[in-house]
Amino acid sequence: MDHTQQAMARLTSAGVRGIALTWVDNAGITRVKAVPTARLKQAVRNGVGMSPVFDVYLVDDSMTDSPHIGGPDGDLRLVPDLDRLTVLAGQPGWAWAPVDRFESSRAPYPACQRRFARRQVATVAEEFGIELLMGFETEWMVGRAADDAGQVANGPAYGMARLVELSDYLSALLDAFTAQGLEPLQLHPEYALGQFEVSLTPTGPLAAADLAVLARETVRAVSARHGLAASFAPMVRGDGLGNGRHLHLSLWREGKNLCRGGDGPFGMTADCEAFLAGVFRELPALLALGAPSPASYLRLRPGYWAGAYHSWGLENREAALRFIEGSPDDLGGANAELKCFDGAANPYLLVGAVLAAGIAGLREELTLPLPVVGDPSGQLNQKRLPESLPAAVDRLAASSVLATALGPELLGAVLAVRRAEAELYEATGPDELVTATRDRY
């Protein structure tokens, strides 16, 4: 039996009827084609058809156009990655696999976001012998329906009362994660009413992006089975508290964590500092990928630990880049957290672009500016990150580092989607914008 036949036998014995093949579009929406289990072999061999026009779809399912991609012509082949094939615990009868997208000719598709991420992983390994570990934190809010998030689990922030109220739901979530081979590090009630967070064990960047998709859909599915609607949108209500999707990362060479044991700030090695300095320099441009919705900028405000300042600091939760030293006996503990990103982001685009920015930092041997101590608000030299989507998009359009890494097809489509969403909601007030986007992601 070959690899695919083995996978099909495993799925069939687990009672799996269908496999959800997902990819994430440039608007941050996870799109899907499903195949019956018996068709998996054909799907692996020939791919499953889907139009390239989804690369210019907006959050409201309307479409725009871009220099290289758009319009009704053409087809792509979605090819599942069987290494990530997972039987879904929250959706009996279903399995899931992420896909890579190819041209009909089977040539690589230049706008495939997953391929983009994979290429950056290969570059940092080939050029610098560095591997990264990454992990996303998933925050979400639950309600009995999408429009009443906060009507359940409205006890105190981080309060045990919330965990008791939703005890069955939360234990079912842990069960589902574990059954799927995802190792949750932590699960806790967050600050906002009805808000929870799960963080996963760090893994390679491509896997981290895949698992961000899987974690979200698992939360969504388990929530639905408990009569709850989960929202992962940057803003769910107009009260100023949003959902982030922070990204943790550490750099490794030959089993050594480069975020510790060096002579740089807080024990960083020169490689770690250069990589983080590259990321730090590009943060305003990265925001257009990591905080990609007009609604992202309702979240990204000072005072909510969302990382609204273009600052970095040791364990500083108001800085966009929070460095964590970790305890001396925890080799993996030292890492950096990028707090300014949210769940509207395409995780593949984001990890690829963060890597590209870090690679530029390594090439140029950059160093970090001075860290901030305390609340950056009102401090000399501490500036806000872009305060609107158009401002972030201008920074992305001006970034030669990201333009080179993304390539014209992918960058063109991303810029088109961002500009079209900014225009779509230009005249929309905050409450309406929240309503329009909160149940989309």
Ligand code: GLU
């Ligand atoms: N909910 C906050 C955000 O919007 C993050 C809170 C925290 O975990 O530090 O990013």
Ligand code: MG
């Ligand atoms: Mg949190």
